[in-house]
Amino acid sequence: MNSKETNPSLELSTQEMKTLGYAVIDILVEHFSNLKNKRVGNVAKRVDLEKIFREPVPESGMNPEVLLDFFKNKVITNTSCVDHPRFFAFVPSPGNYISTMADALISGINFFSGNWLESSAASQIELVTIDWLKELCGLPKSSGGLFVSGGSMANLTALIVARNIKLKNNIQNAVVYFSDQTHSSIEKGFKILGFEDLQIKKIKSDSNFRLPIGEFKKTVEQDKANGKKPFCVIVNAGTTNTGAVDPIWEISEYCKKENLWLHADGAYGAAVVLTPQGKEILKGLELVDSLSLDPHKWLFQPFEIGCVLIKDAKWMKEMFHASADYLKDAEIGTNELNFFDYGIQMTRSFRALKLWMSLKVFGLNSFREAIAHGFKMAELVEKTVLSSSKLKLVTKANLGVVTFRYEDKKLSDEKLNFLNKQIVEEIIKDGFAMISSTALNGQVVLRMCPINPRTQEIDITDTIQKIEKAGNDIINKQFLVTT
Numbered sequence: 409m410n411s412k413e414t415n416p417s418l419e420l421s422t423q424e425m426k427t428l429g430y431a432v433i434d435i436l437v438e439h440f441s442n443l444k445n446k447r448v449g450n451v452a453k454r455v456d457l458e459k460i461f462r463e464p465v466p467e468s469g470m471n472p473e474v475l476l477d478f479f480k481n482k483v484i485t486n487t488s489c490v491d492h493p494r495f496f497a498f499v500p501s502p503g504n505y506i507s508t509m510a511d512a513l514i515s516g517i518n519f520f521s522g523n524w525l526e527s528s529a530a531s532q533i534e535l536v537t538i539d540w541l542k543e544l545c546g547l548p549k550s551s552g553g554l555f556v557s558g559g560s561m562a563n564l565t566a567l568i569v570a571r572n573i574k575l576k577n578n579i580q581n582a583v584v585y586f587s588d589q590t591h592s593s594i595e596k597g598f599k600i601l602g603f604e605d606l607q608i609k610k611i612k613s614d615s616n617f618r619l620p621i622g623e624f625k626k627t628v629e630q631d632k633a634n635g636k637k638p639f640c641v642i643v644n645a646g647t648t649n650t651g652a653v654d655p656i657w658e659i660s661e662y663c664k665k666e667n668l669w670l671h672a673d674g675a676y677g678a679a680v681v682l683t684p685q686g687k688e689i690l691k692g693l694e695l696v697d698s699l700s701l702d703p704h705k706w707l708f709q710p711f712e713i714g715c716v717l718i719k720d721a722k723w724m725k726e727m728f729h730a731s732a733d734y735l736k737d738a739e740i741g742t743n744e745l746n747f748f749d750y751g752i753q754m755t756r757s758f759r760a761l762k763l764w765m766s767l768k769v770f771g772l773n774s775f776r777e778a779i780a781h782g783f784k785m786a787e788l789v790e791k792t793v794l795s796s797s798k799l800k801l802v803t804k805a806n807l808g809v810v811t812f813r814y815e816d817k818k819l820s821d822e823k824l825n826f827l828n829k830q831i832v833e834e835i836i837k838d839g840f841a842m843i844s845s846t847a848l849n850g851q852v853v854l855r856m857c858p859i860n861p862r863t864q865e866i867d868i869t870d871t872i873q874k875i876e877k878a879g880n881d882i883i884n885k886q887f888l889v890t891t
Contacts (some may be wrong), residue, residue: 409869411711413469414468414469415469418829419520419734420472424472424585425589427473428472428473428476431473431476432476434681435476435480435484436505436676437887438482438676438693440505440508441487443491443492443493443862444492444494444862445674445839446489446593446841447489447839448488448489448491448492448494448495448839448841449488449489449490449836449839449842450485450486450487450489450839451486451488451836452486453636457486457753457860460482460484460486469835476873477498477515477550477737477774478587483505488842490502490745490858491503491710492842492860493595493860493862493863493864493867494506494538494840494841494863494867494871495841495842495860496841496842496843496844496855496856496858496871497842497843497844497855497857498648498844498857498859499648499676499705499857499859500857500858501705501709501710501858502708502859502860503704503708503709503710504708504709504766504859505772506762506766506769506770507708507709507710507716507762507763507765507766508710508762508765509759509765510762510764510765511762513708513760513761514759514761514762516756517680519757519758519761520755520756521534521747521756521757521758521759521760522746522747522748522753522754522755522756523735523746523747523748523867523879524744524745524746525737525738525746527736527758529762530758530760531744531745531746531747533758533760533761533764534554534555534747534760534822535745535761536759536764537555537712537763537764537767538552538553538554538555538715538717538760540767541553541701541715542717544681544682545674545678545681545699545701545717546681546693546694547696547699547717547719548719549638549716550719550720550721550722551718551719551720551721552717552718552720552721552724552750552751553715553716553717553718553721553724554614554715554716554724554747555703555713555715555759555760555763555824556660556714556716556751556753556759557712557713557714557716558675558704558711558712558713558714559591559593559673559676559700559702559714560593560596560597560674560714561714561716561752562593562675562700562701562702562715562716563591563597563673563675563685563700564593564597564600564601564752565698565716565751565752566671566698566700566716566718567594567597567598567671568601568727568728568752568763569639569698569718569723569724570639570640570669570671570697570698571601571640571725572723572725572726572727573723573727574639574640574669575637575639575670575671579601579602579607580606580637581601581607581635581636581637582603582636582637582638582639582640582846583607583608583609583631583636583637583638583639584598584603584607584608584639584640584641584642584872585609585624585627585628585638585640585641585861586608586610586619586642586643586727587610587611587612587613587618587619587620587644588611588613588643588651589613589615589617589618589619589644589647589650589652590610590642590644590647590673591644591647591648591673591675591676593673593675594642595610602627607627609627609631611623611627612622613652616654617639617647617649617650617773617803617848618644618652618654618655619643619644619654619655619659621655621658621659621662624641624659624662625662626818628666628668631715632687638666638668638890639668639669640670640671640703640798640858641663641667641668641669641670641671642671642672642673642714643655643656643659643660643670643671643672643673643696644671645673645674645677645678645690645693645699645871645890646671646674646676646677646678646680646807646809647676647677648676648809649809649811649848649855650803650806650809650811650848651676651677651803651805651807651808651809652690652803652806652807653677653690653806653807655692656672656690656691656692656693656695656696657675657691657692657695658692659692659743660692660695660696661741669697669698670695670696670697671696671697671698671699671700672676672693672696672699672700672885673696673700674690674693674699674700674701674824675689675700675701675705676702676706677706677807677855678690678693678699678700678701678808679701679702679703679705679706679779680779680783680807680808681693681706682772682775682776682777682779683779683780683783685780686779686807687782689807697718697719698716698717698718698719698878699716699717700715700716700717700730701714701715701716701717701760702714702715703715703763703876705859706779706782706808706859707763707775708766708775708778708861709762709766710762712759713759713762713763716751717886721750724750724751725749728750728751728752732751737833767838778861779859781863782806782808782829782858782859782860782861782863783805783808783891784870785808785858785859785865786805786806786807786808786810786856786857786858786859787805788858788865788868788869789805789810789856789858789868789872790804790805790810791811792869792872793810793812793872796872796876797877798814798816798879798880799813799814799854799872799875799876800811800812800813800814801817802848802851803848804851806857808856808857808859809855809856809857810856810857811846811848811853811854811855811856812853812854812856812866813828813851813854814828814831814853814854814875814876814879815884816879816887818887819824819883819887821850821851823887824851824852825851825863826852827832827856827879827882827883827887828845828852829845829852830878830882830886831854831875831879831882832844832854834881834882835871835878838874838878840870840871840874840875841870841871841874843855843856843875844869854875856871869891
């Protein structure tokens with residue numbers, strides 16, 4: 409393509425498309441094949457990126473191959489790799505190549521997955537894939553759901569349905585409950601729905617960072633006595649902080665008695681129900697009214713794909729269905745399903761394809777073994793920390809998450825908090841691995857989430873060695889004189 413010519417059809421020739429396509433595939437194959445040998449973290453300063461990317465909108469085009477080289481040299485190199493086998497921070501998103509190719513097909517064919525008229529096959533695949541997930545989670549046949557952008561949107565969608573079914577959208581005096589370990593998207597979701605701070609009860613978690621049943625019940629009873637309207641409780645099917653799972657079964661019994669909506673935030677942990685160990689941990693998941701689940705976590709899909717499941721699919725359509733003259737052609741029969749009637753989005757992508765294709769290619773047993781491998785790697789982190797003279801275990805391996813802390817008896821808690829934050833910064837700067845920190849009971853702790861199925865034992869042991877060295881070096885440089 410000549411960069412000096414205009415191209416009002418926005419097309420490339422067949423040969424240009426092939427050349428560019430092969431070059432893109434080469435980048436992707438190199439990424440998957442050599443990822444382990446690359447830096448994990450590449451965090452640039454905005455002032456530097458402004459110099460690279462800031463420009464007026466281009467009036468004339470450029471050669472796409474030249475632009476692709478720019479992408480390789482300036483975009484990829486200034487981005488952290490969340491699918492790297494040594495990315496242990498936050499929650500990794502270790503995708504797979506089949507799903508990557510599915511994403512290319514999704515964008516290339518440009519599926520519109522809002523209604524049956526324009527995407528009958530895509531809609532059927534989404535129905536089948538949703539059915540697979542709801543069956544794996546033990547939800548009833550009446551249940552349904554859809555794929556959304558991620559856990560935040562899945563949680564928000566479920567809360568909208570809950571508000572409609574339990575409150576008929578009148579939130580006056582309504583109160584919601586969850587532990588202080590619950591993901592921030594829940595509180596954000598309720599605020600989007602108009603709830604005030606006094607209506608949102610964040611209950612202090614117990615010593616295992618779970619929602620304490622006794623305190624929860626006591627708070628509900630007090631609110632009822634004060635004329636409030638308890639209507640919803642959120643349980644965690646794996647917290648981001650520690651992987652903690654609330655006592656779902658016991659809380660579900662109380663919710664049934666008190667007519668409370670029970671939503672499980674399983675964005676992080678629900679998918680582990682595929683394994684016998686995970687199913688036991690998540691006992692009671694099948695009893696919830698709604699559930700969020702993120703396939704881009706334990707089901708190893710690339711962004712963006714989250715899932716919301718509701719106990720009765722009719723509740724979703726009751727909330728989200730809206731008709732208009734320009735939609736009449738899409739209302740073509742009683743047996744077909746229009747997904748825009750079941751969620752917030754009208755224009756929506758064919759997110760189901762990547763999960764469907766990867767399950768078809770690899771099979772469910774491969775995913776079970778991949779999840780079991782994540783459990784094993786977390787247990788190795790725990791074992792390695794316990795054998796260390798420098799590190800102290802804070803929470804055991806739980807749903808693939810382990811927390812610990814670099815300790816030195818000569819340092820105050822304040823200095824230890826600073827030290828552990830500095831360790832994270834040094835590990836990120838080093839680029840070999842990436843970890844993150846969080847706060848538990850006022851203490852800054854280090855956190856590892858080694859759920860990537862390509863992570864190996866040496867990745868764990870080498871990373872912990874680097875953590876120990878970083879802590880020792882920081883003490884020698886910054887605290888030796890003062891202590």
